[in-house]
Amino acid sequence: MSHGPVPDGQQPQWGQQPQWGQQPQWGQAPGWSQPAGPSPSGYPGYQGYPGYTAPPKPGVIPLRPLGVGEILDGAFQAARKNAAAVFGTAVLFQVAVSLLSWLAGGLLLSVLGGAQVLASEELPDESLVSLGASLLVSSAVLGLLSGVGVLLLQGVVAIPTARAAVNQKTGFALMWSLARGRIWALIGLGLLYLLLTVIAVAAIVLGAVVLADQFGPTSAWGIVLGVLALVLASVWIGIKLMLAPAAMVLERAPLFRSLARSWQLTNGSWWRTFGIVLLCTIIVSVITSVISMPISFAMGLVAPLTGDPSSAEDMLAAMGPLTLASMLVSSIFSAIGYAFQAAVIALMYLDLRIRREGFDAVLAREHEQAAGLETHTIPGLASGPAGPAQAPGTPWVR
Secondary structure, three states, rough: OOOOOOOOOOOOOOOOOOOOOOOOOOOOOOOOOOOOOOOOOOOOOOOOOOOOOOOOOOOOOOOOOOHHHHHHHHHHHHHEEEEEEHHHHHHHHHHHHHHHHHHHHHHHHOOOOOHHHOOOOOOOOOHHHHHHHHHHHHHHHHHHHHHHHHHHHHHHHHHHHHHOOOOOOOOOHHHHOOOOHHHHHHHHHHHHHHHHHHHEEEEEEEEOOOHHHHHHHHHHHHHHHHHHHHHHHHHHHHHHHHHHHHHHOOOOHHHHHHHHHHHOOOOOHHHHHHHHHHHHHHHHHHHHHHHHHHHHHHHHHHHHHHHOOHHHHHHHHHHHHHHHHHHHHHHHHHHHHHHHHHHHHHHHHHHHHHHHHHHHHHHHHHHHHHOOOOOOOOOOOOOOOOOOOOOOOOOOOO
């Protein structure tokens, strides 16, 4: 049906509805708008996808399901934006663990025959047993502190990462204020993880012993396959529970509810989560090794030149400060890697909630409510199944 010719000068513009008696031009449709800027494809007739609006990006990530590159870049940007809170906390943790390791190692060497070891003297059997047992106990204690510290770091770093997603900056003091009340829960989670790790290692060792006892030396392949199966099961469970610290802090979830929440969010996304964690671990390991190994190598070359080689006591005294310096330098670079990994895990948590629960709408609303205001809140605090009875956007800690 024709409405007659269109008078000159009355053609509808892009974004305008054609009036009665007007026909849109070729490529036009009512309500379509022309994207600003030059044609992305280089063709003069290309006008983009009609009606498409790019998702908002108020902070370090766009508010939509994220790609792997966006997660890694967003984690780096969030850590850089809140460097004092993210890197400062990680460095404090690692420096504390390094100092404890150095003190414990120095005490053990000085008390249990460190000078004799350096002088290549033989120790009595009792001293060797005491030295081995002490090293084992101290390593277990330091491993416990390090493991709990990493989980605590993952939990508290989730706060500045989530706030950076809605363009809110988080200082060191504010991060710990917002994490108040969750610290002991994170420590309990770390102890539970340690218990699960001990059980997994004990199961692997016990399985190997049982297989060797039942089938004898000819069961080598059976032992290898059994141990490999137990290791794979441990890795699978670890990935399923990896998001528990973020859920515990951002949703105020109790211990076992945070574990169930992580298990739920990773359903159907195990391989993607595992791949991102593995890629992040490889990147951090390579960068940390490239930076820290030359420093440790240089300090190892300097150590023999700082003391009298003929005196074991002088060598032990000279190696102490150099060992401490090497451990501190290595701990700083390790802390940067741990902080980046913690931010990556926090963004994976946000990404899975966006994919499964439409959490991007909650973050967008939080950004709109906080526009122009300095808010001391955790975005979407009450929007999860485990959130408290508190309206999103309500200041939590002033």
